[in-house]
Amino acid sequence: MSTEAAFGDLSQLLSLASAPEALDLTLRHALAALAKVVPYDLAALYELHGDTLVLRVGEGRLASKVRGHTLPLARFPSIRRALTVRQPMVLAQHDHEGDEGDPYDGVLDLPPGHSCMVIPLYGADRALGIITLDSTVCGNYTESTSTLCNVYGQLVSMAMVLARQSAEVETARALLEEQNRVLVDEAGGAEQACRRLEASESPVMKGVVRLAKQVAVTDSYVVIHGETGSGKEVLAQAIHAWSPRHKGPMVKLNCGAIPENLVESELFGHVKGAFTGAVKSRPGRFLAASGGTLFLDEIGDMPLAVQTKLLRTLQEKTVEPVGSDEVVPVDVRVIVASHVDLETAVRDGRFREDLYYRLAVFPIELPPLRERREDILPLAWEHLRELAMRAPHGRGPWIFTEEAKDALKAESWPGNVRQLVNAIERATIVKQAGAIDVGDLGLRLTGRGGRASPAPRSAPPPMPAAPSPSSLAGLRDAEGTVIAQALASCSGKVYGKDGAAALLGLPPTTLQSKMKKLGLR
DSSP: OOHHHHHHHHHHHGGGGGSGGGHHHHHHHHHHHHTTTSOOSEEEEEEEETTEEEEEEEESTTGGGGTTOEEEGGGOHHHHHHHHHTSOEEOOGGGGSSSSOOTTTTTOOOOTTEEEEEEEEEOSSSEEEEEEEEEEEESOOOHHHHHHHHHHHHHHHHHHHHHHHHHHHHHHHHHHHHHHHHBOOOTTHHHHHHHHHHTOOOHHHHHHHHHHHHHHTSOOOEEEEOOTTSOHHHHHHHHHHTSTTTTSOEEEEETTSSOHHHHHHHHHOBOTTSSTTOOSOBOOHHHHTTTSEEEEETGGGSOHHHHHHHHHHHHHTEEOOBTOOOOEEOOOEEEEEESSOHHHHHHTTSSOHHHHHHHTTEEEEOOOGGGOGGGHHHHHHHHHHHHHHHOOTTOOOEEEOHHHHHHHHHOOOTTHHHHHHHHHHHHHHHOOSEEEOHHHHTEEESSTTOOEEEOOTTSOOOOOOOOOGGGHHHHHHHHHHHHHHHHHHTTTOOSSTTSHHHHHTOOHHHHHHHHHHHTOO
16 A cells, blocks of 8 residues: 555544544554554554553554553663654664663563664653554664654644543533532622621621631631531631632532432542443532532531542542542642531541541531520521512512511521521411511410420411402501511611611612502601
8 A cells, every 4th residue: 555545544533533532443543554554563552651651552463462561761761762852763673782671571572683663752842652663574664664654653643632632622621511510609609608607796606707717718628517507508608708719619519418329429520431320421529629619518428438539539639530540630628517526426437537637627616596596686687688589579578576586586496597597488488478477487485585486287377368459458558567667677767788678678769669659758
């Protein structure tokens, strides 16, 4: 076959280089095409990893004998020289008679004086590897053959560069897709978390905020202990927002909410075909959080096998996707949370001791809501305003009666902030608008300022029926009563953070319009 035909075969194969998964097939066909113009018994393509050349593909009748072969550059200065000068090097018998020896000594039984050539592979700024050609026929490859192989090597190098660039583009695309899938710092979420914590009037919470701000400016790991529903994720969001990483992603994973067999894949990612259902590669949460913060909630529920891999990731700052033997560097700040006592879990053998001490650089204890009662009403009002802003037309606004306020402050809230939020949302469901009372919250009051407790489940408040035309006047009266109560509690003030408009979750102009229609001043 002519040289032009052989190069034509290679140029067609280069089109496969845009598919990284097909690169090995491309390289094999490239070496097979070379055999049509340059005789050999072994053509081996090595990829450079650090200072070692690792065999990637081989062709020829001797290829099966060199599988897994490596060439440390420290042992073969002639090969290192070929990579440096970027020119093919024809090796003669005397080149193998010194301390360096033949690259295949002890592996292949090649006769003295056999034909041998090293073809360097390189991109614009880096060495990629080499192709070695060996023939059992004695004699040296000619200068014209060397020139031909130099051009051939450049085309193969181009295929490798294109495949690498395609792989990098695919990795970037997959990483962006993963970040879109798991990012938890929604618009305004971090800002709201900071505002909520800084607005706390509780002395114990002021201490928590002070500790959080101190550790936020570092990259130290943080362990947040607290009861379920106490706001551990809110605190983690605030630490991220106060940190130098605030422009990076904030990613979370609830270790107790994912099936045990999927936790490892969610954390570290997986390659295509790693397990049944892995139809495409996925980077995982660590890579999605690169440059930012990874929040691992309920880490006490993490399987022991995954704990071992997490410890290695924290120590080496690399991840190894499921089904892959390659490691990927990561730059992630880790915050973990747990409602169980991790020290007790260590003693019980449910949590690795070395992982606990690696993570517990800066533990923060988040108090339950019953120990910071100063925050109950502010949190309740804030959530009520948020619900009013999101409510469909015809629902809201709402305010709390004095009895409801007393009940909220007196309740023990074993479910913490989450239970408080659920009680308020329940009230806005059973109450279309107006003043929310104790019964609407699902609580009862044993006396003014007394202890609140859940209302009997046997008699839940009935769901309100849709208003009929005849009841619209009554609804207008109820709306007027709510607005009048809000104005009274704000001393008649409409505008500002402490005004009636803010209390009701309405724009001031909307409130004034309603007041005008209702004849209120």
